[in-house]
Structures are given as C-alpha cells and as structure tokens.
Amino acid sequence: MRLYTAPEHRAFVENDPDLAGRSYAVIAPTSRWPGKRWPADRFAQVIQWMLDGGGGGPAIDRVAIVGTNSERADIQPILDFAKSNPRILDRVGATSIGQLMALIESSAFILANDSAAIHMAVGFNRPGIALYGPTLTHEDGPYTGHHPGQPITVLQHLKPGEVVSPKDHARAEALMQRITAEEIKNALRSIALSAR
Numbered sequence: 001m002r003l004y005t006a007p008e009h010r011a012f013v014e015n016d017p018d019l020a021g022r023s024y025a026v027i028a029p030t031s032r033w034p035g036k037r038w039p040a041d042r043f044a045q046v047i048q049w050m051l052d053g054g055g056g057g058p059a060i061d062r063v064a065i066v067g068t069n070s071e072r073a074d075i076q077p078i079l080d081f082a083k084s085n086p087r088i089l090d091r092v093g094a095t096s097i098g099q100l101m102a103l104i105e106s107s108a109f110i111l112a113n114d115s116a117a118i119h120m121a122v123g124f125n126r127p128g129i130a131l132y133g134p135t136l137t138h139e140d141g142p143y144t145g146h147h148p149g150q151p152i153t154v155l156q157h158l159k160p161g162e163v164v165s166p167k168d169h170a171r172a173e174a175l176m177q178r179i180t181a182e183e184i185k186n187a188l189r190s191i192a193l194s195a196r
Helices: 007-014 040-051 069-083 097-105 116-123 169-177 181-195
Strands: 024-028 062-065 088-090 109-113 128-131 152-155
Touching (some): 024 040, 024 116, 040 069, 040 181, 116 128, 128 181
Parallel strands (some): 024 062, 128 152
C-alpha cells in the first residue's frame, strides 16, 4: 500500500514556520473508543522525554499533536502540557485529512493509538509506534507482517487466548494500561538506531 499527498497539502507543512525544515514527530493520542486510548499523562511523559533529548531516541525539534476537534476533551492533559512548551504544536482539529497525511509523510516518526494515523504512516513508509489494546492486530493492525522492513513497531499485551471487545471499556482500558512509557522509549531508541 502506498499513499500520496496533493501539492496543496504538502504546502500546508512546507509553509508552516513551526515545522518547515524541522525534524518533528506526530503524536496521535486519540481514538473514538476509550478502550483504545493510552493514558494521556503517559503521552505527556514520553513527549517531554523526547524533547529533552530522548536518551538515545530520534532527535526531534517539534512534536505535532493531531486528532479531531471532538476528541480534545479526551486528551486535555496533553493539550494543557502543550501550552507550557512552544515546541509542542496543537494541531488537534486543525487539519484536513489531506493535511494530516502530509504531516505524517514529512514526519521523523509517528506515535499513535489504534487509529487511522498509524495506517497512514504505513502508507508513507514512515517509522512509527502503534499502541494497541483490544484490537486483533493480525486482522486489523498495521501491515507490519505483510511488508518486510516496514518500520512500525506494535506494542500490545494481549495474553494468549485473551479476547476483549473495544466496547468493554474497563477491560480494554486495562489492556492499554499494560503498555509502559519505558517500552515506548526503548522502541524509539530502536527507531533512532535503524535510522543511522
């Protein structure tokens, strides 16, 4: 699968003074299903770690937070944190689908919950980390197994035989809680190593 962006959508990134010519990460912390959301405070912790130099992770200048306007309340701790650091760009509800695709296409990497953004990263062959809870990734996950060398790392902690519906919010959220910030940092270190 390969995605393409239109010139006007690439211009959206190229003309953005906060992003043009910079190395940046795209963070997609939202999902319409509560059981597919990694905790917002953990996203904030990882973002701070990345901007502080990332201890061996990819070197980035900016972080762009993306999602739809209707999801803002779900990630308010991240948006509040963004207000304290001009290197964290709030693009939630501020992009069309084409503009979001262009943001992902030009990014250094993407960190996302189970959402359209991670599938876009696959289509642009961008490195990324996908955070999965109840979704059966062999059926509906990013196409990591079908494309050797695909730079998407899937983090998920389903136990053998464990099946959880995304509609079972409490159990699905517990699955997302199993993913640690340290795992993400280690995955980001691997992305940095493979880029060298």
